[in-house]
Structure formats: structure tokens, C-alpha cells
Amino acid sequence: MNNNALDHYYNMADILTVSQVLDIVIRLSGEGTTRSELARLTGFSKSTISNHVETLLAENLVLEGSGFSRGRKNSHCIYFNADCGCVISVDVGVTSLNVAVCNLVGKPLAASFQEDVDVNLGPHIILNQAITTAQNLLNHNHIPMTKVFGIGVGIPAPIEFATGRPSQPPLMHGGWGNYPIKETFEEAFGKPAFVDNDVNIMAMAEYEAENTHNDGNFLFVKLGTGIGCGIFCGGKIYRGASGCAGDIGHISIEGNDDLCACGNRGCLENLAGGAAIQKRIQWMAQNGKSDFLASCLAKNEPITCRTLGAGILAQDVACKEFVYQTGLYIGEVMAKLVNFYNPSMVVFGGGLINLGDLLFTGIREKIYRCSTALATRNLQIKCSSLGEQAGIKGAAIMVRDRIFMPSQFSKNYLLFREEARPNTLV
Structure with missing residues (x-):
């Protein structure tokens, strides 16, 4: 320096x-x-x-x-200079754990994508696994800790952003509630850590990718095991008074009275979330409501959302109707949000977007039918192109923005001023 x-x-x-x-x-x-x-x-x-x-x-x-x-x-x-430092990015899913070392625009320099991870094993096991994975990525790629500016973490739960602690997470059991995630990573690496809801960091990645093509007022909707919405307002993420803005998975669907894991009834997530879909198509297979699903069950094949996608490709009528109806449920909630917020764009991400055109036919139909003409006049509805990297990219961008935000710049830069920082990353 x-x-x-x-x-x-x-x-x-x-x-x-x-x-x-x-x-x-x-x-x-x-x-x-x-x-x-x-x-x-x-x-x-x-x-x-x-x-x-x-x-x-x-x-x-x-x-x-x-x-x-x-x-x-x-x-x-x-x-x-996106390569003046790097960030450890951690994206915790209900059934996955993605860890990466990224530069300051979210480009992965080294990454590990793990599926079939059970978040309900609890924070001690999952976070230790994430920490070990990150340390291995740094070591194997010869990236020194002096290059690390911070750690960004996405969690599929309501997060109190100031403390980085989950609040009564409906999809995460085993002791996640109020767990000190931020402190855990800061103690492990000696760097500042920032924790947010996973859909918020995905929205940040989308804004970074799209920031020359939109006005900064858009919604990012994650369709996965759970359903959530990242809200961008005037080019900034909106978290609400307590940090739980965008929890749209627990907006009620008219005519639905099913009990949700959150304790309420009729929630969208209980009809259109990945876990709920899997339960419903399992029932369809067991009760002969779909020839394709019943045949899969008879062959002892697992009945999953991927099976549902295969049923659509096989032109199974019941599978196609099921996915279209699921799109209508999602579209019902989105129409309310479009009327209320009037975004310029709605972007969908998460694993369920792989169900394809029938899902989005239902979503679009309901949005345009139930939203005002003015709210939808210039509305763009699209799928994210970022895939599974959205979470880790967004986590890196979150750290960069917090470290270099004007109100924090002098304090945070002092944190790194005595550390040797070569011109480029290894």
C-alpha cells in the first residue's frame, strides 16, 4: 500500500x-x-x-x-476495482449449502455447491460446515485472509438485520431461532459479517446484473421450498421496520384453509412452496390422480418436483393442470403486490422456475387479469438468469455495499489500512 x-x-x-x-x-x-x-x-x-x-x-x-x-x-x-479484495459468501438453503469466495462484484473465484443438505441439523453443524468449506476454498486457492473484506450470509428466514439473527424461522428447526449467526462468522474469521434473508441478497445480485436496464423499483420473487420477495425501492433493498418485509409466502389465498407451518391458515407457501408441492403430488400419485405420477410410484421412484417436471414433458394432463393452477395461486398474490407497489419489473428465481412455461402462464394470466391496466402497462415479468449463483453473488455485493457505504467508509477502511493488499487477487 x-x-x-x-x-x-x-x-x-x-x-x-x-x-x-x-x-x-x-x-x-x-x-x-x-x-x-x-x-x-x-x-x-x-x-x-x-x-x-x-x-x-x-x-x-x-x-x-x-x-x-x-x-x-x-x-x-x-x-x-472489483479485485481489490474479496468476500466469503454463504448461501444457506433448506436443502442446500453454497459457499464461495467472490470478488467485490460477486464473481466467484472459488465455489462449493452442495445439495441434499438438511438445514434442520441445526446451526452449529451447518455453520461449522460452511466455515470449514470457506477455509478450504481460501487455502486451496492460495487466497490470503488479508484479502478478505468480510462475510455475507443469506438465510431462508426472517432476519433482524441489525443483529443478524433469525426470528422464528418457519422452515428452519433445530435451534435456528435467535441464533448468533453474525457473531459465529466474525469469531471464525475476524472480519465483519452481514446476514440477511436469502431472497434479499438474490435481489441484490439481480439489481447488480440489471442496474442499467431498470429504474430500481422492482420485485424479486424466490420460488423454492419457501416463497419470499426481495423489494427494491429507488435502487435500494427495502427491509421494513423490523427486517421482515417481503415475506409473501404467508399471504393468504382465497378459498384455502390449510394449516401452515407458521401457525396461520391459507398461506401461499402452503400451496405453492416446494415442500407443499411435493406433499400434494405424493398424494396425487398415491390416489391415482395422475397416471404418470402413479406409474413412478409403482416403480418405487421418488416423487419430487423434478418428477412433476418430467410429467409435464410426458404430457401428463394432471401434472400440467397442477402446475398451471400453482401459477394461478402465485399470480393471485403477485397481482396484489403489483397493484400496491407498481414495480417496473418482477423477476422470478429459485428452483421452481424450472417447472417452466405452464407455471408462468398461470402467473401472468392472474397478474394481468387482477391488476389495474396502469400498473401493468409497462410491467416486465421475467425469470432470473443467475441460477444457483444468485445467492452467493448477492452476499458478496451486500458486504461490498456495507463496507463502502459513505456513512461507514472511514471506519471500515481503517479496519483494512494496515493489512497488505496486493494489486490483484491470486
């Missing part, structure tokens, strides 16, 4: 201006920006911008090179 640059940096009268410049560079990192544009966007003088950019260049937080800014060729574009 350049000591002269550090001296200049810490003698600045207004450190906040440096962080504001860096924040804008990060937001525009996909296409780059120029010193003139930074002056226009911040209101600072060109000389002030020049001084701050030189400091950020010396500290290896930004890069300068030829490129296109706002669609115009420019030989002196400023970019965020």
Missing part, C-alpha cells in the same frame, strides 16, 4: 467526499464514468474530484483506463 497516499487520505478534512465519489463509481462500474461526470453528479469542483480520484487510484480502489462512458468512447474512464 502506498504510504504517501495513506497520509494524504487521512489528512483530508472531509473524508465523506471521498466515499461519495467511490459510491458513485461503484454504482456505475458496469459502464465506467469520467472525472467530469463525477463532478457533475456530486456537485464537487473538478479539482476536488481529481484529488479524490488520485487518492482512490493510489489506494487501488479504482482503476482508470480507456472505455465507454454513457455510450461515448472516452480514453479516461474510472472503474471500481
Whole structure:
């Protein structure tokens, strides 16, 4: 690290201006920006911008090179240096555990994707497994801890964001409620950790991928074992007063009175969540409601959501009707959200999107039938292209945004100032 640059940096009268410049560079990192544009966007003088950019260049937080800014060729574009550090990303699912070391835009440098993991083994076993996996990834890829800026964790449960603790998680048993996840990772690695609901971090990854193509007001819906919604408002994730905004899986469906794991009745998740679907198609197989599912059961094959997808490919009428109806259930809730929030885009992710077009036919039909014409006039409804990497990408982006947010920049940067930081990752 350049000591002269550090001296200049810490003698600045207004450190906040440096962080504001860096924040804008990060937001525009996909296409780059120029010193003139930074002056226009911040209101600072060109000389002030020049001084701050030189400091950020010396500290290896930004890069300068030829490129296109706002669609115009420019030989002196400023970019965020995504490889100035890295993040340990952990995406805990009900039946999976994904761990990666990512750069600061969420690109995996090393990753481990594990299926058939039972989250109900409890936090001690699952989190220790995640910690061991992360340590192995760092060691095997020769990435030093001095490069790690923090740990980002996604959990399929309501999270009190300030403390990083789950609150009465309906899908996670075995002692997860109020467990100190944040402290567990901070003690293991000696770095700041941030914990959020898994759908929120997936929404962050989607925004990073789409931020030049939308207005920052969109919904990301995860269709998996559970159903949740990440809410982006004005380019920022909205968590609500207590951190549980977007728990749409427990909005009631008209005419449904089934008891949900949360204790209420009629919840969407109890009809259209992955676990509920599996129970329902098992019943269909056992009671002869689907020739395809019954034949699978007769051959002692497991009846899963993948089996349902195979039934659709086999043109089984009952499977096709089941998936279409499931889409209508989801669309009923989404129509209410579209009317209320008026998003520019709704993006669907999670394993159930693999059920394909029939599911989305039902979703779209219900949204357009039950939402107002104005709310749907320019509405985009699409599937995420990020796949299983959405969670780990979003976890890395969450850490980056928390570390470098203007109100925290000076405190967090001090945390790393004495650590040797080479120019590029190994």
C-alpha cells in the first residue's frame, strides 16, 4: 500500500467526499464514468474530484483506463476495482449449502455447491460446515485472509438485520431461532459479517446484473421450498421496520384453509412452496390422480418436483393442470403486490422456475387479469438468469455495499489500512 497516499487520505478534512465519489463509481462500474461526470453528479469542483480520484487510484480502489462512458468512447474512464479484495459468501438453503469466495462484484473465484443438505441439523453443524468449506476454498486457492473484506450470509428466514439473527424461522428447526449467526462468522474469521434473508441478497445480485436496464423499483420473487420477495425501492433493498418485509409466502389465498407451518391458515407457501408441492403430488400419485405420477410410484421412484417436471414433458394432463393452477395461486398474490407497489419489473428465481412455461402462464394470466391496466402497462415479468449463483453473488455485493457505504467508509477502511493488499487477487 502506498504510504504517501495513506497520509494524504487521512489528512483530508472531509473524508465523506471521498466515499461519495467511490459510491458513485461503484454504482456505475458496469459502464465506467469520467472525472467530469463525477463532478457533475456530486456537485464537487473538478479539482476536488481529481484529488479524490488520485487518492482512490493510489489506494487501488479504482482503476482508470480507456472505455465507454454513457455510450461515448472516452480514453479516461474510472472503474471500481472489483479485485481489490474479496468476500466469503454463504448461501444457506433448506436443502442446500453454497459457499464461495467472490470478488467485490460477486464473481466467484472459488465455489462449493452442495445439495441434499438438511438445514434442520441445526446451526452449529451447518455453520461449522460452511466455515470449514470457506477455509478450504481460501487455502486451496492460495487466497490470503488479508484479502478478505468480510462475510455475507443469506438465510431462508426472517432476519433482524441489525443483529443478524433469525426470528422464528418457519422452515428452519433445530435451534435456528435467535441464533448468533453474525457473531459465529466474525469469531471464525475476524472480519465483519452481514446476514440477511436469502431472497434479499438474490435481489441484490439481480439489481447488480440489471442496474442499467431498470429504474430500481422492482420485485424479486424466490420460488423454492419457501416463497419470499426481495423489494427494491429507488435502487435500494427495502427491509421494513423490523427486517421482515417481503415475506409473501404467508399471504393468504382465497378459498384455502390449510394449516401452515407458521401457525396461520391459507398461506401461499402452503400451496405453492416446494415442500407443499411435493406433499400434494405424493398424494396425487398415491390416489391415482395422475397416471404418470402413479406409474413412478409403482416403480418405487421418488416423487419430487423434478418428477412433476418430467410429467409435464410426458404430457401428463394432471401434472400440467397442477402446475398451471400453482401459477394461478402465485399470480393471485403477485397481482396484489403489483397493484400496491407498481414495480417496473418482477423477476422470478429459485428452483421452481424450472417447472417452466405452464407455471408462468398461470402467473401472468392472474397478474394481468387482477391488476389495474396502469400498473401493468409497462410491467416486465421475467425469470432470473443467475441460477444457483444468485445467492452467493448477492452476499458478496451486500458486504461490498456495507463496507463502502459513505456513512461507514472511514471506519471500515481503517479496519483494512494496515493489512497488505496486493494489486490483484491470486
